[in-house]
Amino acid sequence: MMAAIFASYAALIWLVFARLKLIRLSLPIAIVLAAVGPLFAFYIILSMNNYHPSSTDARVFQRVVQITPHVTVPGRVENVIVQPNTPLKKGDVLFTIDPRPFQFEVNRLQAAVAAANQLVPQLKAAVEQASAGVERAEAQSGLAEADYDRQKQLFAKGDIAQAALDKFQRNLETTQQAVTEAKAVEMKARLAYESNIGDENTAVAQARQQLDQAKYNLDEATVRAPCDGYVTNLQLLPGAVVNATASVMPFVCNRDDANRGVVVATFMQGPYLSIKPGAYAEVVFPMYPGQVFPGKVLTAIDLASEGQLTATGLFPGIDAPHNARFAVRIKLDDGDDLRLPAGTQGSAAVFSGRVQIAGVIRMAVIRANSWLNYLFFSS
Numbered sequence: 001m002m003a004a005i006f007a008s009y010a011a012l013i014w015l016v017f018a019r020l021k022l023i024r025l026s027l028p029i030a031i032v033l034a035a036v037g038p039l040f041a042f043y044i045i046l047s048m049n050n051y052h053p054s055s056t057d058a059r060v061f062q063r064v065v066q067i068t069p070h071v072t073v074p075g076r077v078e079n080v081i082v083q084p085n086t087p088l089k090k091g092d093v094l095f096t097i098d099p100r101p102f103q104f105e106v107n108r109l110q111a112a113v114a115a116a117n118q119l120v121p122q123l124k125a126a127v128e129q130a131s132a133g134v135e136r137a138e139a140q141s142g143l144a145e146a147d148y149d150r151q152k153q154l155f156a157k158g159d160i161a162q163a164a165l166d167k168f169q170r171n172l173e174t175t176q177q178a179v180t181e182a183k184a185v186e187m188k189a190r191l192a193y194e195s196n197i198g199d200e201n202t203a204v205a206q207a208r209q210q211l212d213q214a215k216y217n218l219d220e221a222t223v224r225a226p227c228d229g230y231v232t233n234l235q236l237l238p239g240a241v242v243n244a245t246a247s248v249m250p251f252v253c254n255r256d257d258a259n260r261g262v263v264v265a266t267f268m269q270g271p272y273l274s275i276k277p278g279a280y281a282e283v284v285f286p287m288y289p290g291q292v293f294p295g296k297v298l299t300a301i302d303l304a305s306e307g308q309l310t311a312t313g314l315f316p317g318i319d320a321p322h323n324a325r326f327a328v329r330i331k332l333d334d335g336d337d338l339r340l341p342a343g344t345q346g347s348a349a350v351f352s353g354r355v356q357i358a359g360v361i362r363m364a365v366i367r368a369n370s371w372l373n374y375l376f377f378s379s
Contacts, residue, residue, distance in 0.1 A: 047358035053271030054349040054362065057325070058263050058283055062255065062342030065227065066247035069097060070220045072213070074243040077236060082225075082249075084234040092225045094249070095236060102218040109211040116204040137182040141175035148172045229253040252342070261335015262298065265348035266325035274352045275300050281330045282366050285346035289373035292366060295332040297350060302326065 048054075069075065075097035082094040151168045154160045229252045236248050263283050267275065279297045304324040330348060332338060349366050351359045 044358050044361060047355035048362050050271055051274055051352045051354040052349060052359045052362040053267050053274065054347060054366070055265040055267050055328075056347050058265035058330075058346045058348040060263055060340045060342055060344040063253045063259070065229075065251045065253055067094065067223065067226075067231075067249045067251050068244060068247045069223055069242045070244055071097065071102070071217050071242075072244065073101070073217070074241050075101065075221060077238050077240045077242060080234075080236055080238055082231050082234065085230055085232055087230055088225045088228065090225055090227050094223045094225060094231065094251075096223070097221040097242065099218055099221045102214065102221050105214040106211065106218055109207060109214050112207045113204065113211050116207040131186055134179065134182040134186050137175065137179040141172070141179050144168070144172040144175040226251060227253040261295075261332045261338060261340070263295070263330045263332060263335075263340075263346070263348065264327050265330060265350075266327050267350075268323060268325060272300070272326045272328075274354075275328055275350050276352070279350050279352060281348060281350045282363065283330060283332060283346055283348045284366055284370040284373070285340075285344055286373045287344060288370075290371050292370055293332045293334060293338070295330045295335065298329040298331045300326070300328050 078096045078098045080095045082088065082092075088094075148165075148168045148171070151160060151165050231249050231251055234249055236242075240248075242248050265283070275297060277297050277299055281295045281297055283293045283295060284291065285293075304326055306324040328348075328350065330350075347366065347369055349362050351362065353359070
């Protein structure tokens with residue numbers, strides 16, 4: 001770029017002083033021209049880099065969902081229905097896992113739920129039985145207390161010995177202890193019967209929750225497309241054992257309206273400060289030589305991976321010094337109808353509106369690079 005500016009400047013001097021001879025070249029004029037040229041070139045380059053920055057790292061990204069079977073236990077692939085690079089709708093079946101182990105678990109837990117439901121009347125009967133036991137123990141205790149009182153009166157008159165009174169006292173204490181034990185049994189039975197979550201007994205709720213988990217695993221044995229798109233790099237075969245710890249295929253989701261025609265370009269720290277949302281931008285791609293695609297800056301992302309801290313047991317360290325680059329999302333004006341495969345790379349420039357002559361030169365450089373793509377597209 002520096003060479004192009006100096007060549008243009010030299011051509012202009014040659015045209016004015018040598019070819020057309022509009023002005024006679026003298027020593028003072030030569031000194032002025034020799035001083036103005038480098039200063040002008042330096043000013044233009046400085047203005048281009050700060051007010052009209054460019055980036056050779058403009059890329060098109062695509063959302064990819066890693067398909068991972070969401071089952072709690074490993075399963076064996078039964079059928080692979082999807083074909084690679086074939087358009088699919090959300091909910092279309094990709095592959096199926098052998099459902100028999102999951103169906104067996106569902107059947108077992110359905111029986112467990114039925115048994116838990118049958119347990120509730122038994123718990124109610126146990127409460128009633130324990131209540132009857134409390135009443136019986138209290139009646140026996142009351143009878144023993146009455147006997148003790150009578151014997152105590154007889155002892156006071158001297159009609160019976162101390163040993164006889166002690167016998168009735170021990171009988172009373174035994175019946176009182178039996179009442180305490182009977183009430184504890186009743187409390188235990190009542191807690192088991194009245195242990196509810198909402199209107200459902202906890203034993204039934206627990207069995208039903210396990211049944212729901214088993215049904216979920218059975219449903220997840222049929223793996224479906226998470227969105228509209230297609231599968232690529234399909235290597236999964238029937239007989240493979242899969243689980244929830246590793247993805248088995250990448251699923252490419254179709255671009256939504258918000259991300260269609262969007263290019264992400266990264267810029268150095270200095271010129272990045274002059275980039276604002278809404279600024280005019282131009283992008284060129286090697287796959288479209290000779291074409292310049294205008295657009296506008298959507299967002300300037302004030303984050304870089306070098307500035308991220310994660311929770312670890314170590315003190316944050318500083319790697320070898322290097323210049324962080326910040327991403328800028330550019331929406332192309334004709335991007336909705338433009339074919340831009342994911343991974344497409346190109347160059348971008350953002351124009352701030354300041355020092356217009358530098359912006360014009362930046363546009364000329366962008367267009368020159370676009371035409372040069374005709375020479376280097378095969379590389």
